[in-house]
Structure formats: structure tokens, C-alpha cells
Amino acid sequence: MKHTFFVEIGTEELPSRRLQELAKFFANNIHIELNHANIVHQEIKWFATSRRLAVKVVMLIDIHIYGFFENISSGIMQVFVDNGSPWSVIINNWAVTYNVKVKCSKYIVYSKNKWFMYRELMQDDTVHHLLCKVINNALKKTSNRIFMRWGKGDFKFIRPIHTVTVLLNDHVVSGNIFGININRIICSHRFMGKSDIILSHADDYPSILMQQGFVISNYNQRKKIIQTGIKEVVKKIGGVVKIEDSFLVEELTSLVEWPIVLVGSFKPKFLKLPKEVLIDVIEYNQKHFVVTNENKELLPYFIFVINVKSTNREAIINGHETVIYSKLTDASYFFNIDSIVRLESYLPHLNNILFHRKIGTLLDKTKRIEKLSAWIAIQLNADVSQAVRAAKLAKCDLLSNMVIEFPRTQGAIGMHYARRDGESEVVSLAQKEYYYPRFSGDILPNTQISCILAIADRIDTISGIFSIKEYPKGNGDPFALRRAAIGILRIIIEKRIFLNLSFLVKQSVDLYNNNLSNKYLVDKIIDFLQGRLCIYYQNRGYRNDVIRVILKNSLVNLIDFEKRLNVLHNFCRTEGFFLLKVLTKRVFNIIIKDDMISNDRPQVFLLRNIEEFNLFVKLFELDILLSDMLKKHCYLEILIELLKLSKLINVFFDHVMIMVQNDELRINRLSLLSKAYRLLTILIDFSLLK
Template identity: 35%
Template sequence: MQHDTLLVEIGTEELPPKALKGLSEAFTSGLTELLKSNDFAFGDVRPFASARRLAVQIKNVAAQQPDKVVEKRGPAVEMAFDADGQPTKAAQGWARGNGIDVKDAERLVTDKGEWLLYKAEQKGQSLAAVLPGLVAQALKQLPIPKPMRWGSSDAQFIRPVHTLTMLYGDALIAGEVLEIQSGTQLQGHRFHCPEGTSISQADDYEAVLEKAWVIADFAKRRAIVSSKIEALASELGGHVIADDDLVDEVTALVEWPVALSASFNESFLAVPKEPLIVTMKDDQRYFPLHDAEGNLLSKFIFITNIESKDPQQIISGNEKVVRPRLADAQFFFETDKKVTLESRLSALDNVLFQKDLGSIKAKSDRIAHVAAAIAARLNGKSDVAERAGLLCKADLGSQMVLEFPETQGVMGMHYARNDGEAAGVAEAIYEHYLPRFSGDALPESIEGAAVALADKLDTLVGIFGIGMIPKGDRDPFALRRAAIGLLRIIVEKKLSLDLAELVSIAKDSFGNLLTSASVESDVVDFLLGRFRSWYQEQGISVDVIQAVLARRPTRPLDFDRRVNAVTEFRKLPAADALAAANKRVGNILAKVDGSIPSTVDKALLTESAELELFDALTSASAQAQASLADNDYTAALTALAALQQPVDTFFDNVMVNADDAAVRSNRQALLAQLREQFLQIADISLLNG
């Protein structure tokens, strides 16, 4: 059977840059999965994507599906013939549908009975016959939220489509997709090769386009962008401010990347660097530079999609474009400094946080109160935390933050410094937004952590308190993100805080605004529930997390220690047996009517196996309690792991439900004490062997 390289390319208008990478991955996986499900063998797969094309090149694709035998089972033999042995209507209809007589049918005999059977050889279809439909299906499955129409066409896609190429080796596969006929014409670079180019061999795709001034491989083009930026930054004596998303977006915008540098007036550097960086990166897609100390330089790098004979014209044009944006930032900064953060608080009374929970000013007052209480528990400066909490949202009314929302918090820090606020207040204002996303930095100061926790608690308790619990994907107040951020701060900074206590403090700050009677337990359960997704991302087994959750420890740092301890315990040889034993003990004790004695009467222990378990439990318990006093759960579980052999021996030789009531209760008490030792840490009966 013939095997050759398959090329499929969709030539379009400029595709959305932030979506290009995802579209390419989805198109590649979709088409290859369809080839696989349609029994076409193939080899290596290579995706291509640029501003004006999506393409896939697949090596060693089979020219035809393999022939195969299709078995079509008919009615059971007992239902296929009547008492006289004549075919029933059911059998005749089935045979007619398969183009045979009933007498020609084979028999399928199984242990469940005998059926009529028809085996038909199905000829494999050619790739040329199937491919247009597969391409259309792959394109239809792409994640396109709002497809568009163009011209008089009824076809829909994310952008207008101009060309379609389906090439198998040197043979063009005819067909129509999105009302475009397959051909050998490819779009070249919009400016360097506007006439386009043609292709005659699928293997030549990358080389043909490169001659047409297009680097079609996204990864290769991205590497070129990165290397050119780094090289030019080095020449300029600076370092690029890392931003992988920006590199991806610029890579998606250009097909022939050329790096150039430009500069702006140094007077703009008197403005805090954050809004300058935002306007350069987000508005213009420039790459700002900083020096070895992290100071912003008055130079930047940009990627252009054209190799100009007069690059200075392009440089001057970009300098001209960015200048008014930087001037705006400078104006906003100088204007904002004319009033203090504190004077902006009254305006926050007119900014709504949530209609049932009041204004941003009311939220700031609550944050200040809760932050002071948290800082006091952490031996921090409660007055600094309280002041930072009060002012942490004040920059929301500044012109700078209204124009550049990404700078909220950081501008509050700069304005607080300008106002001469006490040491630590400015930093805590900035830190209270941390962490902003997964993997982001945490507050460094105790006071910053206190304000960050207070802010997140206020949102969680407030929204839960009015019954707006997140459901499914709906989470308009980003409560899940707030919960994970709160847990990260407490665990990773090793803060000795109790969720139940924190939630209670936050609830009290709302007065009588909250309507849910169960808000405290609901929020604590929600927070504890976030541990599951957090630990799963770290590779922790779900049953380990469930074993700890079953005990509902409300101190996150304590929860983390237990999870780590149970994870280590699972590696021990005794773990599976003890988990099974705990499950068995739990089942036995659940069936006990009445109370179980709180102590074990050694005089009633007559069997050697139960005496051995009692002695081993006494010794292991003493070691475990000493370790628990130091919060060393790992050592405690290691000590309890020594109980495996005496526990196994006990169950092999001792009947718990003895006829003598006193002996029976005593043995139940022994097992209850065994179970309680483990339950001080986790419910290991939930561990899977």
C-alpha cells in the first residue's frame, strides 16, 4: 500500500493572535484523531501556524483504509425460524437488509445462545475520498466562540478563508471545504510576497513558504523572536522583562520576524515603571528593558513583520506612537499625587462592592479591622496592617488605575510612599493583592499577608453569607481563586492560623448584613475542599487527601503536615494492611449497640494475641503521642506502623464478638483505642491499597 506525506493548509485573513496557538493544537489533534478513527495509518505529525494560515503536515499516511470484515449479527436462531423451520419475518427482513437469503447466513454460537451471522468484506476507502470530510469535521470542532461569515458565502469560520490545499505527496486531493476548492496556491507574506506562491510536493511546504517570506512553524518562529530579542537586548546593555504570553502573541502576529529597538524620553522614567510597562506591553506589544538592578530603561524592543530598507522610519513611527501614551501615564501620576490616598476614601462610598454588602469603602473598613486582628495573632504590627487595610482600595479612584486597571495595588503603594505613610503600609497595600494567579509570589511581610488574608476572607464570607455559593463553572467573584490564595499564604508562609477562627472574625465584621445561618461552616468547608484540587496538582493521591479531610483539621499548616505524613506513610510496607485493618475495625465498631468502654481492662485479656496487641499499642501510642506533641505526624504514623503484625495476629486468632459480654466490650475498647490513635492524624481506612 502507498504511503506518503499529507499536507493540509487553510489560508485565512489574519487570525486572532491570542487564539492562534490553541487553534493550531486543536486542528492538529482533531485531524490526526479523525485519521486514526478512520483507520488511516500515519507517522510523525507536524503542526504549522502563522497569522494567515493553519496547517498540518503528516508523514507516511496510508493512501487507503485497510479492507476489513464486518460482522452483522441477526436475530437469535430460536426467533429466526418458526415451528416448521421456515424463516420468520424478522429473519427475512434482516437477511434482505444485508442482501442475502436466510439460508446463506452463518451461525454465531456463544455460551449465551446461537444467532444468525453475516460476514461482509468492506473495501477500504481512499484517502482522497475521505479527506475533505475529515478536514471539514476537524475545522468544525475548533474552539471558535463566534464564527463569522464573509461575502455572499454561507460558510462560517473564525476569519474569512481564501485558500485550501490538500496535497498527498505530489498529488492534489480535490475537494471543497468551507466553500473553497482545494488547490496548490499558498498565501505568501502580505507585503514581501503578496502574489503568493504554489506548491507541488507536500514535503516542501516549509521550504516553499520560507522563500515566500513566511516562517510557518510556530515554534521555530517563536525561537527566532526570542533569540532576536535577547541578542538585541544584550547589545543595548539591558535585559528583557520576561513575558511568555507576550512572546506567543507577537509570534502569532508576524510571519517574518524582525527585531528593532527604539527609545523614549528619560523624563518618563520619573513615573513608576509599572504603568509604563503596561502601556508598552499591552497597548503596543513592545518588550521593555531593565538594567541589572531592575530599573526600567528608556529603550524598548519591538518585532516588526517586514524587513524594511529604511528601518529608521519604522523606529521613528513606533516612538511617535508610544510617546503620547507615556505622556498620559506621566500626567495621571502627577495629577494623582496632588491628593492623598486617605482623601480618596470618601469617594469609595459611591463605588459598589456588592449590592447586599455595601460599598468598597465599607469593605475597606472591614478589611482594616480583620487585618489588625490577624496581624496581632502573628505578632505583627497590627496598626500597620489596619492602616494598610483601610487604604488598600483607595487607588481604585485614581486616574492612573482607571486608565490602567492592571496597576491597582502597585499604584497604591507608590501613592502611599508619596504621602509619607508609616513604614510597611505602602508595601502591605501592594502585597494585599498577592497571589494574583497560580504560582504568583506571596506577600513577604506579616502585615501584607494579614491584609491579603483579610481581603480574601471578606469576599468569601460576604458572598457566602448572602447565599451566593459558586455552582459549576459560575464563580463571578473568583471565590475559588481567593480560597487557593488564602491557603497558599497560610501554608507556604507557615502561619499558625485557624480557618474557623479567621472566618468567625470576618463574619463579625459584617454586623447584621449576612443572611446565611451556616456561613461559618460553609466557608470553612469550601476552603478545606480547595485542598483537594491544590494537592492533586502537586501529584498527591486523592485518597490521601480524603483521609485527612475526614478529620476536618481547620489549621491549613496542620492540614499540610498531615497530608505529607500520610503520603509518607503510604510508602511503608505496613500501610496497606493497616489501612485494611482500620476499615475492618471501623465496620466492627459501627455495628456496636450501646457505648464502648473508654479504657481496656487488661485482666480481661486472656488470649495471647490480644495481650500482644495491647502491649504493642501501649508502646506505639506512647511514641506517637510524643511525636504528636511536636506536630511530627510522620514520626507518629511511623511509630504506629509497628502495629501491623500484632493487628494481623489479633484478627487471625481472636474473635471480637465473644459470647461473654464483658470480654466482648473489652475487645471492642481495645480496637477503639487502636482506631483512635490513627484518627488523631487521618482516617487511613480511606486509603486504597
């Protein structure tokens, strides 16, 4: 007989941006716990709204425990048969081995396809206890950074739990979850439907909740309703709304339980405000969708989603329009106030804003960024004056009324104000772009000056925080230094910027003039950057051991590093990699044992065999050739030459005795191998790789 198992956890409002993730975690934890309890099940469906997490396990097989599976091979089975042992003896012997009490009538033991197994039929109270344990464990393991406590108990969950509904078919699973007694009552919409809904059977969910409670508990169904509604509304007003991969669609799906899509408008005069301000007010503050035309120009409309059925939609639309009007009126006021002064006039006032009490003010930071930007510009043959000018204005917009009122517009406001003041387009654009990348996978700055400013600002922050020993620890990274490091690395690598990272760190550290050993601080920061570089490439699928072995050489040129990494990453998948790895290790093990090797300059007059003479000639040819290839970054060609060399070395091993009695001959042959080892490891020490 097949069953349906259902559980719903009614909570206070769950974090909207993590609702889908939490629901999937919960469902997966239920699946894992059912497996641990040896409860066979098939399909699992998850449901989630702002005030509930639910899981429905469809087609649950008869509740029982499967245990102690043992495969009896045909050979062993034949021995039993040949010995004439009755099946009862075979079963008893097997049961003793696995501590199965077959005498008890509630156990069933049988052989099928030469397998022995048993299952224990369970009493109802045992089933209920087991299912409660499954739910408890699943809830405790549901991931979240911050948990809450409530009531008098010591229970912890993402949000306080108010109701627990657990049914097995039409039976309530008796028990207690997090101090709350289980029942068959589920809560409806806050403002619509019945206050409490009695769930008669697990199969009635979620249809009964939709019909009587006006709650669409299926997350994907709500999302589709929102997307379809937006498309229909946009078609009527002749606009465009980006809903693919939209964070706002996901967030609104998590916030509402009965979505209805409406459209409002605002006065066209507000379109004179910077686009970023309109998007900040409409999308981020009010959680509405902005509407554009085909050219991505904003239109005086917004689309929003409500959570209640209403007979007077006009009143609701007017209410939202009033709020938007109020917000945009404030923005226009601040924008007009800011237009009275130039962006540069805020510069002296940065001295009143503390960046860090141990490091100094934002004005101090600005001066350091100016010097660092000038140095980077010189290294890249960029326009020094523009780099310095962009750095000088970079923090000024933080004191503008617009940014104080709408913090997310920093950078974008600086760009608009710089354009208004007649700054060059490159300098103006850098005010916005130096904030990129803001998060993982974000876009990068477009212009060279923007890249220079972005690098200078981030490395200055890293150097300053490291100089006062406030390093990132565990999950704690209050100054976002890891993100800053990844930003620097991404810009240099993906924008193909030839910049010596070690020199950059030293230049940045020197600007602080602290009493710490600069050499120690530089090494510490470089180690930190190397660690982030490893993470960056590991996330792209590269081998960690290859990354770290290449990093042993230096961190001078990241463009060269990536080229070397790509070549070696692909080479490690070939048979040639294994051959060079084994050979390099063999050569190393031989030369390391003899302390008498003084150099890798073997003498030609001490060569006795044609094999060692051929190796001698090849080594001297390659010494010049590989050095030249290394300078030209011809790494694939180097590997090809090393594979050719490996054949000569193997021939040498086959025909030449190395550890001879004659000291001169032995040392000369070891010197030959020492030179071979140096060439074999000119690109990477293969013996260090797994």
C-alpha cells in the same frame, strides 16, 4: 508508495495568545482522526501564523484501511494443520467470523507471523471523502471557549474561514469544508509578495510561501528569528532584555508573519515615572520590549517587532517613538496631577464607588478589611496599627488619575504614592503586594502585613459574594472567587502562617451582619475552601482520597494539615499502609456487629490470655504516648508505633476467641478492640482509603 498530505485553513486573525495551542490542537486532532480512519502515517508537522493553521502529514503510507486484526495462536494453527484443513477453509472461516468479503478481488487477505488481516484498496473518490471527513472532524474538535459564525451557513470556528487548501501529493483533494470549496491556492502576506500562490505539490510547503508570499509559517522559526534579532540589537546598545519564558515573545510570534526587529528610544526624563508605568505603556499597551541594565534599571530604549520589509526603517522607528512619547507624556501629566493630593484624601470618595449593589461600596469594603486585618494581626502577633493603616489605604489608588488611565498599575501606584506621602515602607509595600498572587503560579507577598491584607481582602470578597448566594458555577466565576480562595490557601501554606481558617471565615461573615444563618454561611464557605484545597494539592501530585480523609478531621491549621498529608502520602506507598488498612477494616467489622459495647475501657480482671493482657498493657501505654505525639505533630513516629501495635493485634486474633458465650468476656474483648480501633484511627481512618 509514500505520500504527503497537506491542509491549510486560511482564517481571519486568530487569537494571538492561543495560536500555538490551537495549532497543536488541530495537528493532534488530525492525527487522532487519521488513526480512527485506519490511515497509517508517520510524521506530522504543524504550521501557524495569525491568519492560518496548517498541517503537513509526511510519509503517508498507501491509502488503505487495515481492519479486523486477529491473532491465531500456535495451538489453534496446529489444530488446523492436524485436521488437514486447506488454507482456503481457514481463511473463509475467519472471514465469516469477522464479516470480511474475501471473494471480492479488491480485498487482500494473508497470514503473517500467525496473524490474519485484510486491507481494502480504496477508490480516489472514497479517499477524498475520507480525508475531508478527517479535516472536518479535526476542525470541529479544535478547542476554544468562544466560537464565531459567518455567512449564511451554521458553521462555527474560532474565526471565520476564508480559504481551504488540501493536497495529497500534487492532487487537490476535492470536497467542501465548512461551506468552502477546496483548492490549491494559499494566501500570501497582506502587504508583500503575490496576492495568491498556487501550491503545485504538498512538498512545496512551506518554502514556496516563504519565497513568493513573504510568510514564515513555521512558528518556531519565527520565534527564533525574533529572539536572535533582540539579542543582536540589545548587544549594540549595551542593555538586557528578558526573552526567556516571555509572554511578549510568544504573542509577537503569533502576530507577525515576517518578523523584523528594530530599536527605538525615548527621553531619559520619563525614567522618573514609576517603573510599573513604563512597563505598562511599553510592554502591555504597545507590545514592545523594555530594556534594562545589569542592575535591572530601565534604560531609555525599547525594542519592537514589525511585520513588513521596509526601505525606510527610520520612518518606522520615528513613528513608534512618537507614539511612545505621546503615551509617556500623558502618564507624566497624570502623575504630576496626582502628586498634588495625598493618597488618603481619596478615601471618602470610595463611598461613591459601588463594589456590589447588594453588598455596598468600596468604602464599606475598606472598613471591613480594616477590622479583619486587625483581627488577623492579633492572631499572628503582628503590628495591628500597621495592618489597619495598610488596609485603610488599600483601595485609595483606584481613584487616582494614573490608575484610571492605566488600570494595570493599581497597587503599584498605591505603593509609590504611599512612599511619597511618608508612610512606612511596610505599609507602602503592602499596597502593591496584597494583589499577589494574581494568577496561578504567581509570586506571593513578602511581608507579614502584605500577607494579612491579601488574606483579609480575599476572604471578605468570598464571604460577601457567598452571602448573596452568587456562587461560582461551572466555568462561571465572575468575581474570581476560586482564584481568591487559592490565593488565601497558598499564602497561608507557603508562608507558614498559623491561622485558624474556620475562625477566619466566621470573623469575616460576622462583619456583614446579614440575616442569613451565619453557621450555614460559614459551613458553605469552608466547604468551598476545602474543595479548592483539594485541587491545590491534587495539582501537586497528592492522592485525592488521602486529602479528603484528612479533611474530615478539621480545617483548623493548614500548616499541620500539610505536614500530616506529606507523612501519609509517603506512607501510602509502603507495605505498612496496606497492613494497617486491612487490620483497621477487620477490627471495625468485628466491633460494629455487636451492639453491647458500651465503651473502650476493658477491665483487667476479665483478661484470661497472655495475648490479650499484652495487648491491654500496650493499648494503655499508647493511649498516653500517641496523644502526646499528636500534640507535638510527630506523625511519622505515630505510624511507627501503630505498626508495632498491629503485630500485637494480629497475635491477639490468632490466639484469642472473641465471640465467646460468656457475655462479660466477649464485651471486654470487644472493648479491647474498640480501644485498639480508636488508636489505629487516631491519625487517619485507613479503611477509608483506596
